[in-house]
Amino acid sequence: MVRKPTSKETARKPNMREAILAAAEELFATNGFNAVSVRDIAQAAGANPGSVTYHFKTKDGLLLEIYRRHCGPMNLRRSELLAAARRVRDLQDRLEAVVRAYVVPAFTSGSDLAGGGARFTRLRAVMSAEGNEVARKIIAQTFDDTSHAFIDAIHESLPHIPRTDIVWRSHFLLGALYYSLVTPDRVSRLSRGEADGGDAASAIEQLVQATVASFQAPPLDHAAPARRRPVVSSKA
Amino acid sequence: MVRKPTSKETARKPNMREAILAAAEELFATNGFNAVSVRDIAQAAGANPGSVTYHFKTKDGLLLEIYRRHCGPMNLRRSELLAAARRVRDLQDRLEAVVRAYVVPAFTSGSDLAGGGARFTRLRAVMSAEGNEVARKIIAQTFDDTSHAFIDAIHESLPHIPRTDIVWRSHFLLGALYYSLVTPDRVSRLSRGEADGGDAASAIEQLVQATVASFQAPPLDHAAPARRRPVVSSKA
DNA sequence: TGATGTTTTGTACGATAGTACAAATCCCAT
């Protein structure tokens, strides 16, 4: 009954619905789910609280729609980049390409929606931290496939590393990624202004290089920890 | 029946106060600050809602007290371990010791309080994600000194890496650390049961090794990205 | 024991939460 594409393809007035989604996304990503009221969202969107109920029925429904809106495009983008990365010949280069395929869509727009994917990724980080039920369900059934695909791709590039280690390290990657989006100011602060934590390009490059190196670390499955070989040459 | 621990001194009945603190810590760390009501805390502690007000005045005051309770011991522990790590002769070993000195107290008890430091660290992760004001203030003025000390120590072991890169990578470390405590189940799930994300010893070992490798990655300050040399031998 | 200060209990209050719903408004095909 909501469907009414009679003449002009889409809804004639997508403004309000979109504005509410954008406002909610921003507020949730910044303050968490529970700290933001429906009235806050409506006010930020220049809408009436009743409009939120009308379009999304409940507050949970609003969050759900935000996820639905982003998950598809973002995972699609990742799939494309991953497929391209898999075709890289050199194993070393391929590893970096795979990691980049995972990281880049999280920072840049996973879709054509304004604001880019960084906001949505920050939202995911916050929902994850809050243990939000709605988010947890969607995440597990939407992102686990993608995660497995990436883990497999990384494992291909590093066959001698146990899959378990790769899982841990890719988990660290996601944590680092989330945290970089949650508190970018901390980077600026600790670097005494020499780095800008909010600069996506820097964050991506730093994250990719650090992560590639972490994946390349020797496995630690063995009971007796093998003597690690020097990874950085002393040529300075 | 009960020995007398003291005559006057401090609280004669620390039970309730402690129970409230412990319950709040657990609930906040699991569900976030705003999702937990004072009544939830009181019920979990077997106390009356009024007791919370009596002991901590406000909900913010309760959170503040949780931080006060842990920050001191945890930073002390880190200082001790860092001082010991600094005395390690071999640069390679020292780097690992420094990273370990940062990671270990976050997982194991930062004090003698029941439950260990992991719960408090998880709490910090969640508060950070929610942008909690009370937490933000304490964090900046309590942990930044420690963070700088660790960054300096790492920089000592890796003089050829720009400080900016070290800041980024230690930021990633903290993010990975937080995320490991927030959603350990994801590790278990993605590894298909082969790894236990909740096992602190595994998490520490994996995190330390991955992080050490990431710190050792070549710097990327240069405009023209230098061709990275193979880090993993091709003997496999 | 009885007085005294501390802690716990019970309850109440104002504010705000999510949501429901009727009335008002808007847009487009007729």
Added chain:
DNA sequence: ATGGGATTTGTACTATCGTACAAAACATCA
């Protein structure tokens, strides 16, 4: 222009929030 569905508005209801506060219960010491 106009009728009718889609949207927006305004408002109200109930639940729960954080907090305050008086009374009850308790522990300690003269």
